[in-house]
Amino acid sequence: MASSVVARLADLDAAAPALRALDQRARVGASVRAWREAVLLLDDDERFARLAERMPTAAHAVLNGDGNAVTSAPALLASFRQTLSTRAALRSANVQAELRPYQVRGVTWLNTLVNQGIGGVLADEMGLGKSLQAICLLVSRPPVGPHLVVCPTSLLGNWRRELARFVPDTTVVVHHGPGRRLPPALPPGTVVITSYPLLRHDEPLTTVGWDIVILDEAQQIKNPEAMASRAAARLPATARIAMTGTPVENNLDELWSIVNVINPGLLGTRARFRQRFVVPIEQRRSARAVATLRTIVRPNLLRRTKDEVATDLPPKLHSTVVCTLTDEQILLYRRAVDRAFGDGLGTGFERSGRVLALVTALKQICNHPAQFLGGTVAETGRSGKFDRAVEMLTEIAKNQDRALVFTQYRAMGELLAGQLTEMLGAEAVPFLHGGLSAARRDDLVRAFQEDDSASPILLVSLRAAGFGLNLTRAAHVMHYDRWWNPAVEDQATDRAHRIGQQRSLSVYTLVTGGTIEDHIARMHAAKRGLAGVVSADDAEGALTRMPDDELHAVLDLDAGAFS
Template sequence: MKVSTSQPFQIVYSLLEHEYLGYLFESYVVQRNPRGQLTLQHQTVSVKNAPEFAAGLDTIDFELIALTDQIQQDCVIKEFWPKKTTPADFFFKIYDAEKGDKALQEQIARYVQERMGQILVRLGGKCVFIMGKDGEPTWREVSLADEPASVLFHFRRNEDNTHYFPTIQYKGQKLDFQFKNAVVVSAQPAWLLVSDVLYSFRNDVDGKKLQPFLNKKFIIIPRQVEDSYFQRFVAPLVESFDVHARGFDIRSERYVARPQLTFSDVPGALVVTEEVPRNGARNGPLPPSAAPAVSSGHIHFDLSFRYGDHTVPNSFDKRVSVKLEKTADSYIFHRLIRNIDHEEAMIQELADRALEVRNGRAVLEKATAFRWLHSHAEELSRLGFTVQQSTTSGKDYFIGAITVEVGITESNDWFDVHGTVRFGEFEIPFVKLRSYILGRRHEYRLPNGQIAIIPEEWFSQYLELFAFSEENDNALTLRKHHLALVSDLQNGNLATVTMSRKLEKLRGFETVEEQAMPVGFRGKLRPYQKAGYDWLHFVKDYGFGGCLADDMGLGKTIQTLALLLQRKESGDSSGSASLLVMPTSLVFNWMSEAFKFAPSLRLLIYTGTYRDKNVEQFSDYDVVLTSYGIVRLDAELLKTYKFDYVILDESQAIKNPSSTTSQAVRGLHSRHRLILTGTPVENSTMDLWSQMSFINPGLLGSQAFFRKEFLKPIEKGKDETKTRKLHALIKPFVLRRHKAQVAKELPEKIEHLSYCSMTDEQAQCYEETKSFYRNKILRNIEEHGTASTQFMLLQGLTKLRQIANHPRMADETYEAESGKLREVIRMIRSVVAEGHKVLVFSQFVKHLDIVRASLDEKQIEYAYLDGNTRDRHKEVARFQENEDLRVFLISLKAGGVGLNLTAADYVFILDPWWNPAVEAQAVDRAHRIGQQRTVFTYKFISKNTVEEKILALQNKKIQLVTDLISTDETIIKSLTKKDIEELLG
């Protein structure tokens, strides 16, 4: 029957017994008559329809309705049985006496009991009834007791057995509950229904302890099971409840709580040692939950407290701890009253010292644990702690004082490292720890067999010292280029250091001393270049190798040439040549720069198939120019000569330490070593190791050490501390200037010519084409004059220009490489790696297509613009605004004017032609209002081609080229027969 909300109604909670689920509550609304009495008109109320009756409900009612919903039969089935089923099938299957699922029954019981407990504590002041057998929800009203009752458990021990029964007290009076049709409505916590009153209990009584006595006076405990029953059942009762005993003693005892910290390395070990007192009392075992499994790489501490002769684990959660003692003819229950406040104060003392004890246990990594013990053992003793090792521990550990003293003394060419480690009474040479520190092995066996744990901080403090030092006859030596490490050890009070005045001066230097320029140097170094020249002297004077890592275009070449010229003029080279190793494509550029700035240097170009493989000739020269490929081929031969300098240009060529090239250059002999690169790190931190190990062997330790201690933490872990440490190690030997740092010293525009050698296949293709057109054009000139050859000349020059770029532009079947493309891609990669942006211009769309394909292969992102590009402004905006987009390929005709590309500060002209005005317009895409940086322009010229000849012709007819020539046609018309012969010569 529906209850009207327009008439008075009442929310009630009705108790019923379910065949399988036990006692449950259901929520109802009942209609009241005009006299306020409850009628038979009622309906169930649930979360779904409760809002209809909101006027008669309060917040607690809504909570109760939700809870009663959760324990209804259908809800329970849905919670524990996701498959579709009927209640009859569910209960028959789960609660079958023989085949039922006992585990699931227990889960369901816990679920129901938990919610029944929540319902019962909320029923105060509510209308509560027992449901009639006919389903009438208001059959008999019940009330809730005003206050909790208490239980007293009685034991009567006689000669034959022990009687056990409980009594209940409510408001100071005994509550008669036996044989009164009382029922345990909820077991945990217990709620008892007696004479229509619901009673709760103090001390969280388990209803199962009352259930047997509802219709029984007492339980008899036979003498033969007395021992186990008293231990398992009576002792816990004495801990938590009031117990009255006859025939045995219960003694309440108070003692000073003495903290006891026991440690062990055995996983899951029972660390608290239970001692048997003189009177024979035995402590109970730790519960399993108090001994979690711990890995063998850890130490676990167990905190307990000694009360008299008894040990109470801190994991024990009751205020009273009971220890059972069996006497000759009876039992004594020692009821230990714990001082919880004092225990918590001791736990806080440990927490203040960074040992967090939870549930009686703390776990620390082994090295951390012993560092903690070494630091706090004396303090803990003063606080009253007993610190001891468990008898279950797998090893006998040393926990005494540990100290270390390290001394570093400068020798002739290295540092001598010596030291002593003291473990209590034992003195161990410092060198004995080398393999332990490098292998991160913490355990060191002392002469007496004990295991000492090497302090964790030593693994970071002395790791580099051991990694970078060399061991000979139980002595350690360290190279002098590890001066920064020695200083760090001294500054950290980790070592005492003795060194010469010269090295002391180096440690405190603030500026590099000025050096005189060589007399024969042509030109003038910019201030930052002069500083670089001075720095090259600085690292040389201290016997270190150096890395000049200026950005591309800042003049690493001329700084190096000035140094080499000074070596020649001063006689410091002792008649030995210096070896300059570089990519093949740079040999001509170095030669040109040397002729221009240091013409007195005697150069030997040691390249080519027909080179004279005789190292004795080197002494007749100042500088030997060669390529990485030649060094790789002639490695054994070149090892036999001791050079003054070995200098590697574009030293990222040895970034792979296991490559044949890297191994070859590391095998060369020289007094000094220098590397030049704009990108010391291209792909991996290992690039740095390889190059630094060339100039200063051992600086960064072994390859395996570097990979483990620097590469992985930096690249995978983004470890800033390791990054700073690595930077500190290499900083004295690397001079790196970015373009932005020296911007004030640079002109607005700087132009470079980059000469590129053709590959053998490319050169053959070029010569064949040149011969064909030369013969054809010169014959035509003889017969008809220069005017009639203009078209043929333009056609021939265009074909030769294409081959000079890449023969595939003229012949799609060509499959070999192009020297220019190789150099262009190398320089693009360098610029991108240095964080700059570059505009790449070509007059030929076909050339741009070839460059695009190569960039795609190298996975370098780029913007692109030619005459067919529709949305020019979108591509420009993409390049200008996207920081990660660093390359813009542009057709000279389509992008020579009308574009603002100030994000770029490098411009590459891939195929220079007659009219400088056209190139200037391209450069001005970057060099215009809004540009904050110097613009570097590189023109790529294929050596021994028409491109080089055009440059020479420009220089001879500079006025014509700059002032008069505006079109290719005008240029061609102005050429004489001699000019044409030179172009095609």
Template sequence: AAEPPFSLDDALRITGNEGETLQRMPVHAFTAGPRLQAVLEQYHQQKAPDPLPAPPGFAGQLRPYQERGLGWLAFLHRFDQGACLADDMGLGKTIQLLAFLQHLKAEEELKRPVLLVAPTSVLTNWKREAAAFTPDLVVNEHYGPRRPSSPDALKKALKGVDLVLTTYGLLQRDSEVLDKVDWQGVVIDEAQAIKNHTAKQSMAARDLGRPGKGPRFRIALTGTPVENRVSELWALMDFLNPKVLGDEPFFRQRYRMPIERYGDMSSLRDLKGRVGPFILRRLKTDKSIISDLPEKVELSEWVGLAPEQKKLYNKTVEESLDAIARAPLGQKHGQVLALLTKLKQICNHPALALKQDPDTADISFFKEFAARSAKVQRLEEILEEVMEAGDRALLFTQFAEWGHLLKAHLEQKWRQEVPFLYGNTSKVERQAMVDRFQEDPRGPQLFLLSLKAGGVGLNLTRASHVFHIDRWWNPAVENQATDRAYRIGQQNRVMVHKFITSGSVEERIDRMIKEKSKLAEDIVGSGEDWLGGMDVSQLKDLVTLSED
């Protein structure tokens, strides 16, 4: 009789666990030849695949652990296996994925477009990072009212395109159009979005990643740990490598019930052995990563504007520019600063600019709160990871009213207290808040502070994340606030998240600050008055919302 075909998947399964079967027969011994043995050692992460340096055309440097990540992605791709890059937040999953696509392009292996699916709130970030690090990649967004609505129109729009960005919502809504494209690969970002395997967006993602749809690689990116979440692992692996864990009923009987219901450790070991080769997770606390990382990691969080924000922003600019043009000279300075403040508030949330009071708001106000602001949506996604990891975070804002709104919203969402320290906080309350955050093991994970009241004189080293939700347009003031956490006594790396609303006044001033910072950090004085002396045409360039 002819020997049954023996695949790499079979070899992986047999070497991953004891007591495996092949063709329903128990396997008692398995010996791999030298070439297969070398591959299996790399799969099981007993030996790392060779690191790859940044490919030609990549604008930037990769840290050593990122070169190892790129080598790992390329290794799994070579054997047509799906990969889950689950590095901790801030270790640069975006950069490693872009470097991998640029590697394919440099090797002339990128023949067809790759589809990347992400939450709406991070599309801007992807676009920005791709433009900065991989300018050779031709990037297209499948998003917005003008997106192609038929397979032919989409195929026409994708001529010469390397990477297409879309959202989970559109993946589901436009599945018939997206399905007809011959993608070279499908990447899902924030892959925890498909953890509920019965949700429509999860099914749409898994369907698009099916090997039967033609040869396409599959990559998942997530910052949350996946290997310990039994019920969510199946959905992820069914997207990446459906053969690994079989169908859902088999998985439920073989792994989920024994582990979740009876705490069966041998089933858990078996499960980890099966999925281990396809998940790469590095932690900021890992000693081999620490040597590659600076003490303070600064991350720009690019966000867009929600429809209501856009409308309010444009209306405010239009009305204010007319008024400033007509104002007597002595009043112009004050009116310019008032406009910039109002635009900053709109970039945070329309409720702040419209002076809506959380104390008198009804339930629907909080239900719709996140949907009204792209910044809040992105903040929630990052905080989800912070909370899951058991980390603590400082959240800075310059607006007391925004602090109250955010406090009410976050407390409702996470059902735990979020203290807010601002100008009116008494000295006794202030010390009690700091002590509970710093010393109490069951103390709050999130601490809101106003930049003026909480930006100096506090020691908050329990935090390993600092968020600048809105920006004080002076680098020295922001750095002072960051140093509440990043100071002597800090045991962890500090991740600093700076939110920037793309295309708005926030982006333009961020650019101006960077240029000024190169000259001297304190050139702009301690306040924001340096922005008040602009003439109307300069101001118009600064505040007009760019279409992009």
């Protein structure tokens, strides 16, 4: 008969010292006594195995990942034992970090896979410490061979610093630059760091018998035809581990590509995968296909969100700031739409190009006429969105707070930087974008995080924000213009909402009412409503495939939204 009882959840590996010290005569329940016995029997394989037979149900009544069943006693005991073993290995490796319980479980999960010669995808939400978990995996293993970390070029310095910070006793070799040369014999346990561009062309990397290969920011191997994907698949290793906060960014083919590098054959051939999953899920939204794919992928993919495991992080406070158009913007917007449809959009590739050019023009007009017209100065009074952004950022700076501002356009970032520098009357407001050197990027991040005299506003290219930035000093994030994929914007926001953030994070999304930006906002809401591994369709492609009348309805101004 089902009944309700009072219960308290406890993190068992964190509670192990107290359980070990518990007096046998203490008046505690059967569940606590069972777990005390588990701690004391860790080194007795036979008696530990028999403990599962008499463990009370309440002692292991923890819901599984889907929330539809409880974990069995043998499974939970095995996980408990493995986790304590991981903690002991990390102490022996002199790891200079206090891992959170979910991070210890992540390292345990990785070790369990690797010990079976199986690869995995660590897909924790950005900001939960994937790099630290990967480092702990490398140093908690018996030294049987060297390890390889492959990352974007911009993250080489970040990985070097993280290794020096967390595992200072580990030998690290940065394999990069014109004078690079791998030592003839790499001692076991050595960590070699290299970049994806180098991986494509550096044959010596494929001749080393690596123990673990870490593929950081594994979006770099999401295209199975790319040289980086093929080169990564050729690396000889005990196991390959992919790290990415977005295993599916645009379509399910990306998931297939990453998993095929990590565990070749797990998802079948690409053609079979498309037939079995891509078409049913992306075109028909088949719940059955989604469930089947999850079942196949789940053992090799670990995904935790901040809401699940980092409940001590302060909340994100989202708000949409609806902006109006100036008369100049209305004129430019209508003229662009009328001219495009009046001239005709054509067919095939010609149509796709013209539609995308029109969409880009409309987004730029929403940003500021100066961007659309190629101006070098963005005056106030010409763009409702620009004026509202400047007002908000000026107020944030006067309140001695710090803010990140993301834009997808380099030209817009430079226009914002010029106007904000003039308005704030301080040193130049910096703009971090892909054209900067890695050293300059590092300088901008360090100044924002550590220098009280530095600009309180940091402008960031949306794409440049994709890799390796830790900007937790910001209490505000502004998305100046919209990207098609909400996952990209979420990644950018999480540069500030990550471990180390002490305050609530205010996230402002600027939307120009009645325009293409309204359509993107609605599309974002639909995308975020999709479950699990399902990705949204190619939004730009979907626009190019619309009939003219539907497309015109999407792109034309809705006068009621801004009048």
